[in-house]
Amino acid sequence: MKMQSISDSKFGMLLSLPGLILLVLWVGIPLIILIGVSFLKFDVLQPIQFLGFDNYIYLFKDRVFRDSLFNTLTFFAGSTLLTFILAYPTAWSLSRIRKGSTTLRTFVMFPWAVPLIVSGFIWGWMFNAAYGVLNHVFVSIGLFESNVNFIGQSNTAMLAVIIADAWTRVPFMTILTLAGLEAISGTLYESADIDGADIFQKTRYITLPLAKGPILTGLLITSVFSFRTIDAIFSLTKGGPARGTYVLGMLNLDYIYNYIEFGRAAAVSVYLALICLLIAAVYIYFLLKE
Amino acid sequence: MFVRRGLSNILEHKVTPYVIMAVVLILLLGPIYWTLVTSLKTLPEAIQWPPTYIPENFTLEAYQEVLGRSPVPKFLLNSIIYALVTTTIVTTAAVFTTYALTRYKYRGSNMVLLSFLFIRLIPPISLLLPFYLILRQLGLINTRASVVIYTIYLTYPLAVWMLKSFFDQFPQDLIDAALIDGASRLGALFRVVLPVIANGIAAVAIIAFLWTWIEFLAPFLFLNTENLKPITVGLYYFVGDETTYWNSLTAGAILAIIPGIAFFMFAQRYIISGLTAGFGKE
Numbered sequence: 001m002k003m004q005s006i007s008d009s010k011f012g013m014l015l016s017l018p019g020l021i022l023l024v025l026w027v028g029i030p031l032i033i034l035i036g037v038s039f040l041k042f043d044v045l046q047p048i049q050f051l052g053f054d055n056y057i058y059l060f061k062d063r064v065f066r067d068s069l070f071n072t073l074t075f076f077a078g079s080t081l082l083t084f085i086l087a088y089p090t091a092w093s094l095s096r097i098r099k100g101s102t103t104l105r106t107f108v109m110f111p112w113a114v115p116l117i118v119s120g121f122i123w124g125w126m127f128n129a130a131y132g133v134l135n136h137v138f139v140s141i142g143l144f145e146s147n148v149n150f151i152g153q154s155n156t157a158m159l160a161v162i163i164a165d166a167w168t169r170v171p172f173m174t175i176l177t178l179a180g181l182e183a184i185s186g187t188l189y190e191s192a193d194i195d196g197a198d199i200f201q202k203t204r205y206i207t208l209p210l211a212k213g214p215i216l217t218g219l220l221i222t223s224v225f226s227f228r229t230i231d232a233i234f235s236l237t238k239g240g241p242a243r244g245t246y247v248l249g250m251l252n253l254d255y256i257y258n259y260i261e262f263g264r265a266a267a268v269s270v271y272l273a274l275i276c277l278l279i280a281a282v283y284i285y286f287l288l289k290e
Numbered sequence: 291m292f293v294r295r296g297l298s299n300i301l302e303h304k305v306t307p308y309v310i311m312a313v314v315l316i317l318l319l320g321p322i323y324w325t326l327v328t329s330l331k332t333l334p335e336a337i338q339w340p341p342t343y344i345p346e347n348f349t350l351e352a353y354q355e356v357l358g359r360s361p362v363p364k365f366l367l368n369s370i371i372y373a374l375v376t377t378t379i380v381t382t383a384a385v386f387t388t389y390a391l392t393r394y395k396y397r398g399s400n401m402v403l404l405s406f407l408f409i410r411l412i413p414p415i416s417l418l419l420p421f422y423l424i425l426r427q428l429g430l431i432n433t434r435a436s437v438v439i440y441t442i443y444l445t446y447p448l449a450v451w452m453l454k455s456f457f458d459q460f461p462q463d464l465i466d467a468a469l470i471d472g473a474s475r476l477g478a479l480f481r482v483v484l485p486v487i488a489n490g491i492a493a494v495a496i497i498a499f500l501w502t503w504i505e506f507l508a509p510f511l512f513l514n515t516e517n518l519k520p521i522t523v524g525l526y527y528f529v530g531d532e533t534t535y536w537n538s539l540t541a542g543a544i545l546a547i548i549p550g551i552a553f554f555m556f557a558q559r560y561i562i563s564g565l566t567a568g569f570g571k572e
Contacts (some may be wrong), residue, residue: 011475012394019387019402019450026443027409030420037419090314093307104311106558111318113550115504117522118543122321125328125536131337133324170318172565179566198298228413231506249415256419257511269416280411 038266055267064243065251065268069275072227072247075162076279079226080219082166087173087218094174095181112171116164120235123164127151127236154244157237161245164232169225173218180214181207213287220283227276248272322547329353329541336537352541361516362542365524369546371434372509372520373502376441381495384449389479391450392457393465403454406447414444415507422511436512437520441505445498452497455567456490457483493564496553503549521546 006014013020038056041049059065090108094101114122126134129149138144150156184207192202208215230249233239239246248268255265300306328336329352330345356362391399421440422431430436460483468478484491506522513519516527525546528539553561 008394008475009396012390012396012399015390015394016387016399016402018383019391019406019446022383022442022446023402023405023409026439026446027412027417030417030424031412033420033423034417037423086314086317089310093310093314096304096307097311102558104315105562106554107315108318109554109558109561110322110551113500113554114322114547115506115522117504117506118525118546119321121525121539121543122325125540126321126324131339131341131536133341133343136340167318167321175562175565198295199301200294200298224411224413228415230415234506249413252415252418253507253511256422262419262423265419269413269419273412273416276413276416277411 034266034269036266037262038270040263040266042262042266044260051263055263056271059264059267059271064246065248067243068246068248068251069271071158071243071245072249072275074158075165075233075245075247076223076227078158078162079165079169080223082162083169083173083222083226084219086166086170087177088215090170090174091177091181094178108174109171111168114168116168116229116231117235119164119168120161120232123160123167123232124151124236127160151237152241154241157241157245161233161236164236165226165229168232169222173222176214176218176221177211180211183214184210216283216287220280220287223279223283224276227279228272325540325543325547328536329544331537333535333537336540352537355535356538356541356545360527360538360542361519362521362524362527362545364517365519365521365527366545368434368518368524369503369520369522372437372441372505373499373549375438376445376502377495377498379438380442380445380449380498381491384446384453384494385479385484385491388450388453388457389483392454393462394475403450406450409447410451417443418507418511421508425512431512432514432518434518437505437509437518440508440512441502444505444508445501448501449494449498452494452564452567453490456487456494460487489560490564490567492557493560493567496557496561497564500550500553 039051039053041051041054094104094108097104111119126132127150129135129147129152132147132150134150135144135147138148139146148156150160188206188210189202192206197205228249230247230253233245233247233250237245239250248271252265252268252272255261255268327343327345330348330350331342332347332349332351335342335345335347391403421443425431425436425439430439464482464486465478468482469475473481503520504522505520509518509520509523513523516524521542525539525542528535528542
């Protein structure tokens with residue numbers, strides 16, 4: 001066989017060719033084009049023109065950009081926090097339940113199967129001002145006197161999109177946290193029990209330090225994904241009301257699809273990528289600090 | 291101190307995990323239940339106030355509407371095509387790449403592996419514009435290929451990184467023994483490695499499938515013909531300016547959720563092992 005005659009390293013190079021092609025054609029070239037276009041005035045009407053950093057400076061001074069940056073940060077922080085608040089107790093409970101735990105795990109995974117765009121529709125339907133089941137529940141238990149138009153007000157609309165986003169992220173965060181919890185040896189807890197430690201001490205001195213890696217990894221992924229994903233917002237509020245849930249991703253999409261100003265869109269994309277990398281860098285710093 | 295002890299005892303009680311799970315399951319499954327219930331109502335009952343928690347007139351008319359008189363079957367078929375094509379290409383190519391990168395290292399092969407990790411930190415939404423411009427230049431806007439080209443970019447790095455941990459666990463001795471027995475390096479991959487890590491590959495394939503299935507923005511941006519739309523984009527068919535057909539929309543939503551749910555029911559353990567393998571080791 002001919003293959004046999006080439007060296008191992010050449011064989012490796014040849015076999016990893018699909019990956020190398022992908023790196024260059026699918027990521028490298030688009031990245032170069034993105035950065036290139038971000039320095040241009042590029043729309044359908046006028047001839048293409050080199051602008052230098054004008055797009056970046058324009059955006060930096062633009063109120064819509066700054067508002068959507070603020071909304072993006074609120075959205076991703078809220079979604080990550082809510083995901084963790086729900087996922088940690090879930091993982092903790094699953095780690096203690098023996099009977100029927102496989103079935104429970106399957107059920108917990110279900111929201112992960114829901115496309116985010118569908119999650120936005122589902123929560124929009126449940127938050128609906130006129131027919132929404134959540135309004136019925138809240139009014140029935142006496143939380144509100146009459147129906148609330150959640151989607152119609154900026155603050156509650158932001159809360160609604162955060163819920164719709166976090167809902168689909170809880171399963172994954174739970175799985176990673178659970179993997180971390182289950183890797184901790186039971187004898188540690190037993191000796192802590194003998195010393196009379198309560199659950200808060202055990203959580204603080206045993207669970208959190210030892211499960212730190214998987215939990216941080218889960219938070220990193222949840223953060224990065226909710227930072228850059230706009231599907232739930234798209235189908236739930238479309239960025240409204242009054243741009244109350246308008247995030248950078250929506251601005252990017254508007255520049256491509258509605259305003260057709262590719263230079264601006266590219267600059268938004270670059271900002272988006274840089275902030276995303278910054279967030280990731282913070283987590284990775286804490287992960288590697290060990 | 292007393293309160294803290296008391297709270298600690300409550301949390302340590304063996305019933306507590308079950309209570310927490312009951313609450314969590316209501317929060318996690320409630321929305322799916324409500325979607326299902328709405329889809330089994332007539333439109334008047336769906337928008338009736340107060341809402342009925344169990345359909346009074348249980349009916350499949352929304353599903354008959356969606357499957358019989360709307361383009362949803364076509365949307366579902368498109369989703370299946372996009373997901374299957376992407377999964378086949380990505381899984382096959384990633385198996386070769388990962389085998390090479392983990393077992394036949396060359397100068398720079400570790401850099402390649404790290405690049406795949408790094409790529410995943412770049413927001414896909416940032417690359418939507420260059421993909422759009424390239425596809426437009428190539429005349430591929432509004433074709434099936436445009437979606438697949440994008441979802442390959444989306445799923446490939448993840449597939450490599452998940453496969454890496456399965457390949458890493460495979461003992462080198464077994465590969466060496468096969469090589470001494472006269473197998474070629476590719477032969478060793480097919481006859482020795484792949485049968486053992488088949489479950490891992492299945493997990494990778496399932497996750498690539500689901501990841502493509504749930505994609506919305508790229509097909510929304512690249513396609514404008516009804517005939518080519520996947521279900522995620524197609525659901526907008528039921529969103530009108532004046533009325534939204536909530537029973538039909540929720541029926542469509544249920545159909546969009548079913549593949550994911552089915553995979554979790556039958557292959558939960560593999561999917562979880564794949565996810566923890568792909569993400570846990572970064």
